[in-house]
Amino acid sequence: KQEVTQIPAALSVPEGENLVLNCSFTDSAIYNLQWFRQDPGKGLTSLLLIQSSQREQTSGRLNASLDKSSGRSTLYIAASQPGDSATYLCAVRAGNTPLVFGKGTRLSVIA
Amino acid sequence: DAGVIQSPRHEVTEMGQEVTLRCKPISGHDYLFWYRQTMMRGLELLIYFNNNVPIDDSGMPEDRFSAKMPNASFSTLKIQPSEPRDSAVYFCASSPRVGRDLRGSRTDTQYFGPGTRLTVL
Numbered sequence: 172k173q174e175v176t177q178i179p180a181a182l183s184v185p186e187g188e189n190l191v192l193n194c195s196f197t198d199s200a201i202y203n204l205q206w207f208r209q210d211p212g213k214g215l216t217s218l219l220l221i222q223s224s225q226r227e228q229t230s231g232r233l234n235a236s237l238d239k240s241s242g243r244s245t246l247y248i249a250a251s252q253p254g255d256s257a258t259y260l261c262a263v264r265a266g267n268t269p270l271v272f273g274k275g276t277r278l279s280v281i282a
Numbered sequence: 283d284a285g286v287i288q289s290p291r292h293e294v295t296e297m298g299q300e301v302t303l304r305c306k307p308i309s310g311h312d313y314l315f316w317y318r319q320t321m322m323r324g325l326e327l328l329i330y331f332n333n334n335v336p337i338d339d340s341g342m343p344e345d346r347f348s349a350k351m352p353n354a355s356f357s358t359l360k361i362q363p364s365e366p367r368d369s370a371v372y373f374c375a376s377s378p379r380v381g382r383d384l385r386g387s388r389t390d391t392q393y394f395g396p397g398t399r400l401t402v403l
Contacts, residue, residue: 205391212396212397212399213396213397214286214373214375214394214395214396214397215325215373215375215392215394216394217391217392217393220391260325269315269327269330269338270327270392271327272324272325273324274324274325275324275325
């Protein structure tokens with residue numbers, strides 16, 4: 172059974188810092204991996220989707236990498252801003268199974 | 283498009299009462315998912331539908347939970363009778379037909395509704 176773990180559970184950084192969020196999964200036979208953002212009281216918004224054949228995806232200040240063989244992904248946020256404060260969730264898809272989510276990392280960027 | 287619509291946004295009820303959560307997926311999407319989110323367990327898939335047909339309900343915790351999708355634009359999740367441990371945020375999500383984009387990559391991004399926060403006293 173696929174399990175997704177995210178470390179750390181919470182992170183607080185000063186504005187302007189670059190930061191890395193970590194995601195690991197137990198079964199490397201995945202189709203893709205996604206990073207989502209969740210704001211308090213809101214649903215999830217997809218940020219980046221990495222196919223199993225890809226190593227990274229970039230969107231603005233966000234860069235997500237994937238190392239399928241080691242079962243790891245990182246989300247890099249450059250020059251963090253208070254508006255980046257949210258919970259970030261990682262999810263993987265394998266075969267015909269739906270997404271399996273991690274519990275998320277709660278990020279606070281302090282002005 | 284207004285996105286995935288869920289109602290109510292908040293529900294407070296007493297133990298033993300029936301609770302019905304509603305979801306309107308994005309028009310044209312073939313898949314609909316119901317999730318439950320708690321601090322302890324994170325986001326858990328309860329059930330999902332493809333073209334209105336339930337495909338996998340293995341995540342439904344007990345027989346007290348049931349879900350229906352009578353047509354492509356509406357789904358319900360019902361809890362009867364409700365218990366305090368059912369308190370959570372319930373999300374509905376939809377996605378277009380899982381296929382491949384022009385580069386041959388799988389397309390299966392899910393679009394989430396705002397959720398229903400359920401409190402069972």
